[in-house]
Amino acid sequence: MRSLLAVVIATALMFGANEWGFWPATPLVGALLVVVTPTTRRAVGLALLSGVIGWGLPLLLMTGDAEIVRLAEVLGGILGIGGQVGTIIALALPSLIGGLLGLSAAWIAGAVKGVVVRPSVQSATEFGRTTLHR
Amino acid sequence: MANSQAGKWINLALSLAVGGGLIYGLSHAIGPVPALAQAFHPVTGVWTSAQNDQLLPHTQDLTVPGAEQEVQVVFEKNGTAHIQANTNRDAWLAIGYVQAHFRLFQMDLMRRQGAGLLSEVIGPGALEADKLQRQLGLTRTAEAEWAAIQDGSEVKEVLEAYAEGVNAVIDEQKEAHTLPMMFKILGYEPQAWKPQDTLLMKGVLAQMMSLNDTTITRVVLGEKLGADRVAELFPVISPAKQAPYDLEPYAKHPLESMPVSAEQLFMEQESSNKEASAAPASHPKEQGETKSFSERLQAVPDFAMVTDLNANSNGWAVSGAKTASGKALLAGDPHLEETLPSVWFELQVDAPDYQFAGATVPGIPLPLIGHNRDISWTMTNGATQQTFFYEEKTDESHPDQYYWNGQWREMTVRQEPIPVKGGAVEAFEVKSTIHGAMIEQEGKPYAIDWLGSIPTHGVDSLLQVLKADDYADFQSAFRDWGAPTMNFVYADRQGDIGLLSAGCYPVFGKDSKPWLPMRGTGEDDIIGRIPFADIPQVYNPKQNYVFSANQRQVGDDYPYYIGTSRTFSAPYRAQRISDLLREGHDLTAIDMQKMQADVYNTLAQDITPLLLESLGSGSGVTLTDREQTALVQLKDWDYRMKTDSIGASVWEMFWEKYMEATFVPWWDKYEVPYKEEGHEYLAVNPGNPSLAQDLAYWTQHEPDNAYFSNPVTGEKREATQVMLVAFQEAVKALTERGGSDVTEWQYGKLHVREIPSMAQVPALGYKERAAGGDFTTLNVAYGWETGFGPTWRMVMDWGTGKSVGIYPGGQSENPASPWYTDRIDSWWSVNHNPMLSFEEAEKSQGVVLWRMLPQEEGAR
Numbered sequence: 001m002r003s004l005l006a007v008v009i010a011t012a013l014m015f016g017a018n019e020w021g022f023w024p025a026t027p028l029v030g031a032l033l034v035v036v037t038p039t040t041r042r043a044v045g046l047a048l049l050s051g052v053i054g055w056g057l058p059l060l061l062m063t064g065d066a067e068i069v070r071l072a073e074v075l076g077g078i079l080g081i082g083g084q085v086g087t088i089i090a091l092a093l094p095s096l097i098g099g100l101l102g103l104s105a106a107w108i109a110g111a112v113k114g115v116v117v118r119p120s121v122q123s124a125t126e127f128g129r130t131t132l133h134r
Numbered sequence: 135m136a137n138s139q140a141g142k143w144i145n146l147a148l149s150l151a152v153g154g155g156l157i158y159g160l161s162h163a164i165g166p167v168p169a170l171a172q173a174f175h176p177v178t179g180v181w182t183s184a185q186n187d188q189l190l191p192h193t194q195d196l197t198v199p200g201a202e203q204e205v206q207v208v209f210e211k212n213g214t215a216h217i218q219a220n221t222n223r224d225a226w227l228a229i230g231y232v233q234a235h236f237r238l239f240q241m242d243l244m245r246r247q248g249a250g251l252l253s254e255v256i257g258p259g260a261l262e263a264d265k266l267q268r269q270l271g272l273t274r275t276a277e278a279e280w281a282a283i284q285d286g287s288e289v290k291e292v293l294e295a296y297a298e299g300v301n302a303v304i305d306e307q308k309e310a311h312t313l314p315m316m317f318k319i320l321g322y323e324p325q326a327w328k329p330q331d332t333l334l335m336k337g338v339l340a341q342m343m344s345l346n347d348t349t350i351t352r353v354v355l356g357e358k359l360g361a362d363r364v365a366e367l368f369p370v371i372s373p374a375k376q377a378p379y380d381l382e383p384y385a386k387h388p389l390e391s392m393p394v395s396a397e398q399l400f401m402e403q404e405s406s407n408k409e410a411s412a413a414p415a416s417h418p419k420e421q422g423e424t425k426s427f428s429e430r431l432q433a434v435p436d437f438a439m440v441t442d443l444n445a446n447s448n449g450w451a452v453s454g455a456k457t458a459s460g461k462a463l464l465a466g467d468p469h470l471e472e473t474l475p476s477v478w479f480e481l482q483v484d485a486p487d488y489q490f491a492g493a494t495v496p497g498i499p500l501p502l503i504g505h506n507r508d509i510s511w512t513m514t515n516g517a518t519q520q521t522f523f524y525e526e527k528t529d530e531s532h533p534d535q536y537y538w539n540g541q542w543r544e545m546t547v548r549q550e551p552i553p554v555k556g557g558a559v560e561a562f563e564v565k566s567t568i569h570g571a572m573i574e575q576e577g578k579p580y581a582i583d584w585l586g587s588i589p590t591h592g593v594d595s596l597l598q599v600l601k602a603d604d605y606a607d608f609q610s611a612f613r614d615w616g617a618p619t620m621n622f623v624y625a626d627r628q629g630d631i632g633l634l635s636a637g638c639y640p641v642f643g644k645d646s647k648p649w650l651p652m653r654g655t656g657e658d659d660i661i662g663r664i665p666f667a668d669i670p671q672v673y674n675p676k677q678n679y680v681f682s683a684n685q686r687q688v689g690d691d692y693p694y695y696i697g698t699s700r701t702f703s704a705p706y707r708a709q710r711i712s713d714l715l716r717e718g719h720d721l722t723a724i725d726m727q728k729m730q731a732d733v734y735n736t737l738a739q740d741i742t743p744l745l746l747e748s749l750g751s752g753s754g755v756t757l758t759d760r761e762q763t764a765l766v767q768l769k770d771w772d773y774r775m776k777t778d779s780i781g782a783s784v785w786e787m788f789w790e791k792y793m794e795a796t797f798v799p800w801w802d803k804y805e806v807p808y809k810e811e812g813h814e815y816l817a818v819n820p821g822n823p824s825l826a827q828d829l830a831y832w833t834q835h836e837p838d839n840a841y842f843s844n845p846v847t848g849e850k851r852e853a854t855q856v857m858l859v860a861f862q863e864a865v866k867a868l869t870e871r872g873g874s875d876v877t878e879w880q881y882g883k884l885h886v887r888e889i890p891s892m893a894q895v896p897a898l899g900y901k902e903r904a905a906g907g908d909f910t911t912l913n914v915a916y917g918w919e920t921g922f923g924p925t926w927r928m929v930m931d932w933g934t935g936k937s938v939g940i941y942p943g944g945q946s947e948n949p950a951s952p953w954y955t956d957r958i959d960s961w962w963s964v965n966h967n968p969m970l971s972f973e974e975a976e977k978s979q980g981v982v983l984w985r986m987l988p989q990e991e992g993a994r
Contacts (some may be wrong), residue, residue, distance in 0.1 A: 002885045018175065018176060018177050019177055021175060021311055023161070023172065023175055024161075024169045026414045026672075027157055037681055038738035044494060046449065055175075055176050056176070057176075057180060058176035058177050058479070058741040062176070062184070062185070065185060066181070066184040066185045066186060066595075067186070067950055068181065068184050069181055070184065070950045071180070071181060071184035071315075071949075074897065074898070074949045074950055077895075077897025077898070078319065078336060078895055078897050078898065080897075082897070092180075092707035093174045093543040094174050094176040094179070095177070097160055097171055097174055098169055098176075100156050100160060101157060101160060101161075101171060103153070104149075104152070104153030104154070104156040104157045105152040105153065105157060107149040107152075108146075108150060108153045108154060108157075108244045109894060110149070110634070111142070111145045111146035111148070111150070112141040112146060113892075115142050115143060115146050116144060
């Protein structure tokens with residue numbers, strides 16, 4: 001439940017920032033997820049998911065008043081990959097970029113956390129959270 | 135524990151390297167790859183180009199900074215824009231706004247090309263083109279032209295208002311993140327448009343029309359083939375029948391003055407023509423290998439160069455004596471590199487002092503081809519020589535100096551640093567003599583005197599044309615026209631027709647040979663220009679028509695040198711126009727459109743009977759069955775280069791092989807290095823105007839000419855023997871390309887046209903499609919795979935006061951827009967669109983209306 005809430009909030013933040021064109025919000029939120037999520041591994045997964053949705057959703061919503069697929073065909077061609085495969089890759093690019101930005105930032109934040117936070121504190125915190133969730 | 139701690143550090147290092155690298159890589163441009171996070175951002179990236187209001191405009195009110203009053207812009211269903219403004223200034227501003235809205239990237243690309251700033255956004259691949267531009271100094275010319283325009287003048291108002299309109303779009307699109315997608319893919323934003331940028335664009339067009347390397351190519355060929363042989367093969371005036379439009383008698387008035395070069399003007403301005411005693415400065419050398427002028431010329435993007443001098447443009451006018459309506463007709467179709475987006479943007483404007491319609495070039499507010507309420511005009515490239523070269527006298531004891539008019543003088547040096555995307559700024563210096571920038575060709579230094587670098591008042595001329603209501607006005611508008619020389623074809627409401635080859639025609643000393651690099655010591659300097667009264671022109675000629683297809687405008691007795699047989703197009707298209715108009719009567723606008731679609735080959739008409747005679751029965755020649763079948767196709771052929779014609783394929787391949795079989799042995803014998811990389815420009819090209827005319831003339835009149843013999847084998851040959859060899863080679867080549875079944879050799883299966891993208895991105899181009907025509911036909915298509923041809927076709931009928939026009943492409947540069955390619959099918963089938971007035975457009979189906987409001991009014 002916490003994870004779902006974290007994804008929703010993270011996605012909303014990324015999505016909202018994207019509406020303003022502020023792409024650095026994605027890695028920032030991705031990093032933040034490490035702080036609020038019990039395990040780094042989970043935080044990385046949530047950051048990936050939030051990035052994919054936070055970047056894919058605006059495109060999906062745009063299809064109502066835009067010829068996204070037609071443009072994706074053109075972009076696929078520019079990328080040197082014609083046909084449906086090119087179109088699909090072009091359409092997937094924003095989600096892929098968002099996901100990678102979120103994932104990378106969460107990974108770095110988690111790695112920093114691993115080095116900076118004392119092992120006993122970290123273990124206790126993670127043990128405590130695990131116990132509580134049970 | 136220690137292991138666990140080490141693992142964490144390794145994880146951190148890995149995360150920083152891989153994760154950090156990914157974040158950096160996605161958010162920064164790396165080499166040619168843009169910052170993907172910004173470029174493909176779902177809200178502000180390329181996807182905005184897919185938004186419906188970016189694909190097609192919709193009816194709306196717009197607040198446009200700088201607008202004085204409300205301006206209405208109506209878009210037809212095909213995107214043609216009609217502007218109605220209450221002040222002239224608003225009209226220019228609205229043109230800037232509309233052009234930029236639909237063509238901003240194209241405008242910026244051409245501006246960068248002219249300024250030598252392509253590398254900054256494209257990368258090192260554009261460096262050689264940029265270096266050439268810096269040598270030509272178009273930016274300097276544009277700045278000088280701008281500085282010479284008086285405050286308060288009409289031209290200044292035009293350029294400033296236009297720039298304001300363009301900048302309104304740039305600001306608006308930057309703010310809304312809706313810049314065209316190519317900006318996002320290349321990862322940059324356009325700078326504000328300056329009035330000088332429009333002048334720069336004019337320079338780009340001049341370069342397209344008049345900059346070439348034919349003179350120094352002649353030197354390279356001369357060194358191998360021998361100067362005498364080159365003079366025979368590339369004569370000043372071809373022995374073949376010409377089709378001049380301006381016939382004798384020719385007058386010779388006192389010369390008008392002009393500078394030796396643009397450089398002389400700039401040197402005088404900067405007072406930098408110092409005495410030789412001044413110590414020469416030390417200058418950094420150009421980095422890397424110095425490329426030749428020809429190589430740099432080849433590096434210029436296709437959209438900014440006319441690569442084929444033999445197939446430029448058509449234009450003609452017919453007086454009422456030959457038309458059904460009794461009023462004049464005018465037709466024009468400029469031939470250029472076809473691109474997407476097109477070089478043209480169609481506009482119609484109603485303003486207090488200006489009412490016009492026609493084809494504009496984005497970046498320039500004035501139509502180059504079109505009509506106002508009283509007159510109509512079109513243009514073709516004058517093709518006179520406007521690029522000259524000088525061999526400067528230099529020696530090692532006078533570094534960075536040259537000897538001119540009895541003194542050693544210092545070369546001027548301009549430092550031209552060129553920013554390069556993904557790399558360091560390239561240090562580049564341009565050294566110049568009084569004649570122009572120093573360039574290199576085959577290891578030899580020359581100074582280039584390109585007349586397009588001389589500041590002129592070209593925009594003023596075009597503005598005067600818009601206000602002209604008779605031929606006298608029209609003629610006087612071009613009084614000071616410089617480069618490029620253009621053949622302006624004219625027809626008016628009153629029934630008058632004319633043709634004026636306006637431009638700067640330099641005159642040199644008596645012993646000078648401008649078709650070769652000349653002595654830089656002063657004897658061969660320009661001594662003046664042909665007086666305006668003497669330049670080629672004709673007004674209401676007795677034959678009741680005027681015509682131009684880039685042919686030599688005047689006959690052999692014209693008392694001035696204006697260019698060689700290599701600079702003008704061969705007369706085949708001109709002859710065809712002349713033939714059709716001479717025989718024509720009760721002509722209509724439809725007849726003019728049919729002429730623009732004409733694919734009749736006059737060269738084939740002249741040569742095919744001789745070929746058939748030399749190969750037919752009685753010739754003693756034995757042909758294979760396939761050769762015999764191909765010959766039959768040729769016998770039955772009507773000389774039309776139609777897509778379903780097999781005879782057209784046989785002819786086209788025959789001509790190519792005939793040119794090769796005749797000239798290549800000479801090139802090989804004398805070791806012309808045309809096969810070496812960077813020397814392709816020396817190859818025997820089937821459309822070379824000099825060689826094509828030589829061969830046609832010899833075939834008809836000198837079948838035993840010595841050039842038919844093979845100097846490599848020593849075999850003495852005559853035309854018939856070479857024709858046989860060429861025919862057999864042609865059948866072989868067609869078999870390779872089209873298969874063994876001759877009935878499958880339809881021209882359209884072998885001869886295709888494509889329309890590449892201006893950005894040179896294959897996916898943005900229009901794919902290959904069967905095409906008729908060749909370099910000799912009015913509907914031009916040069917080469918088996920062509921991207922060169924009619925870029926705008928217009929017909930003005932003064933009987934109805936109506937005009938029609940079409941170009942291959944669409945009004946929008948957005949590849950996702952229906953207006954990107956929507957005109958191509960009509961253009962392909964030579965169906966012109968009606969060019970409507972504002973009122974007609976307003977009443978037509980499916981129009982979109984923009985009300986452009988002044989800032990205060992829009993804000994309310």
